[in-house]
Amino acid sequence: MNITRNPATSHPTTPTVERTHSPAGVRGRISALEGLRGLAVVGVLLFHDDRLSGGFLGVDLFFALSGFLITGLLIDEQRRNGAIALGRFWVRRARRLLPAMIVMLALIVPLMYWLGSPSQLKSARDGALPAMVYLSNWQQIGQGSDYWALFSDPSPMTHLWSLAVEGQFYIVWPLVFVAVSRLRHGRRWLCAVTVAGIAASVTAIVLLYDASNVNRAYIGTDTRVSAVLLGALVAILAMPAAVDRAALRRPTLTAAGTEVLHIALVAGLAWAWLSIDGKGSGLYRGGLLAHSAAATLLISTVGLQRPTIVQRLLSWRLLTALGAISYSLYLWHWPVYLILDEERIGTGGLGLSLLRWTVSVAAALASYWLVESPIRHRRWLTTRRTALVSIAASVAVIALLVVAVPRPDTTPAAFDPGSVVVPAFSTAPPATVPVDSVPTSNTPAVTTSTLAPRTITSVLWEGDSVAFDAAPGIVAALSAAGLDIQEFTFVGTGLVDPNADIQSLQVYGGPILELQPDVVIFQLSSWDAAHTVEDQKAAFIAFSDLVRANGAILVFVTPPPVDPTKFTSDIGYMRSLADALAAENPDEVIVLDSAELWGPFAYDTNGDGVPERKNDGVHVCPQGSALIGAWLLQQLDARFDGITPAPPAEWANGLWVNDGRYDSPLGACS
Secondary structure (H helix, E strand, O other), X not given: OXXXXXXXXXXXXXXXXXXXXXXXXXXXXXXXXXXXXXXHXXXXXHHHOOOOOOOOHHHHHHHHHHHHHXXXXXXXXXXXXXXXXXXXXXXXXXXXXXXXXXXXXXXXXXXXXHHOOHHHHHHHHHHHHHHHOOOHHHHHHHOOOOHHHOOOOOOOOHHHHHHHHXXXXXXXXXXXXXXXXXXXXXHHHHHHHHHHHHHHHHHHHHHHOOOOOOHHHHHOHHHHHHHHHHHHHHHHOOHHHHHHHHHHHOHHHHHHHHHHHHHHHHHHHHHHHHHOOOOXXXXXXXXXXXXXXXXXXXXXXXXXXXXXXXXXXXXOHHHHHHXXXXXXXXXXXXXXHXXXXXXXXXXXXXXXXXXXXXXXXXXXXXXXXHHXXXXXXXXXXXXXXXXXXXXXXXXXXXXXXXXXXXXXXXXXXXXXXXXXXXXXXXXXXXXXXXXXXOOOOOOOOOOOOOOOOEEOOEEEEEEOHHHHHHHHHHHHHHXXXXXXXXXXXXXXXXXXXXXXXXXXXXXHHHHHXXXXXXXXXXXXXXXXXXXXXXXXXXXXXXXXXHXXXXXXXXXXXXXXXXXXXXXXXXXXXXXXHHHHHHHHOOOOEEEEOOHHHHOOOOOOOOOOOOOOEOOOOOOEOHHHHHHHHHHHHHHHHOOEEOOOOOOHHHOOOOHHHXXXXXXXXXXXXX
């Protein structure tokens, strides 16, 4: 079968196949591919709404579709005309892609100025021009942005990284295609070059994967182009035509085999989308490649003239309708999600999700009918000259907006050291808890407390990102009291290895072995709750035994409460293990509950107009850090000798309050 594709109707994630004048039997293939695009964008929308853990793999499906269809366009043009007019190809791409992107970029800066946070406004300003030239992913990598912080530090430009990968492919791949296809046995060389590109990309993602920061591996063009090239490879191999020929020779057998294959592929993709985590090492060591291969195999075989059950499902009208507007829906859904957040709308759950989806679809339809379709069908900008003038004017407008929109004042709010007041507290040990069923250590227990107060001179503060933000005030308070205090905190890392790559025991245990502190203070982490109780217990025992084996007193501290309207923080099991161990070993283990310091959650705890907590509802600001420092100092002073407490006036207004962590994200403490 000869499939005719219309370049003017394709877009970066989901190119479209020409519907008119197609041979018999092609329509099923078109509908199924349209449905696949709709399915891909639904996965992304659900992932960004925190409702589908592996929905980000919808982008991978987009990549494979683009490689398959764009390469098919090039092959068809070469077959029809004997050559490829690269200039016309790129003009068609620009007419299809740029108008909707330009409108979104022109609106996003003022929208973020009026409705976004300072961090979101900065992201919009910084990312507008790179997005227009399809360099968003490299700009985000250069700035050290973290795609996986999209729920805690959301940027309205985060999602544009994938369109940048596609745009770069559209520029480079036609050049490679034309150059290689001119060689003798050009099709074979194209296959060889494509396979080499896939191998290089897979190698790059394995080598560049870093468990502590997966951003480079996840959004780099070199690491992610393998999915696009897999789609290109099956187009070069003419796999759809091969399937059709097999169907003509053995229709029943081929149909039955394809039916089974499609069901197996869809089941595998569904499992991945429902269960895979975006930071797991397996994803970067073959998982993405396997998903891309499965997606590509499905894409290249949904076009049988004798349709399968899966093909009929993918041709469902709602899916194909979403597929038709998938480009504009992908562009607009994430800014809509950021504007329609729970705080602004006043509700969450399914009601908020339905509102977000509705508004996103409405914005996509408006973009499709008012911008994309008229330009694609040359009802607007009918000549090349008018198109170029319009693009130049649009770039000027966006640049003017970037310059003209004021930058927000993100300086953390100053506070009065006299406002750092610690409430009365108790130094009594926690109530004895039953530990028979929860063994908490491999080290023999000390069952009675007979030692006199111990003199301490050195303290180690450890924990995750909450402990990281609390550290400057703690270091200032304990240093002023004559203690040698060192900070070792690691973002996103509890006691359990998050993906078996970071080696949490080495991360937290290394400084203990090296510094040999008198006291190790570890702030419990809600990251551990994502793991089984068996894993939590094993990690807890290993860490606590290491601390005690090195002669240090172990102090567990509970983190500040989180904003219950935004997050939940589950440290219950780790807290029970800590309480049990403290009850068994009162001279070696202490548990401090920060609830007595914080009380119910509040951004401004003491009502002085200066926030103790960041606007993310999890981390602390300078005044909150000072409050924790003063509280910990009093707790240690009540239990140990060798401490000379200093009042907050002597240390709470030092240079540490200007630490950059209090302006991350921008304006978090302003």
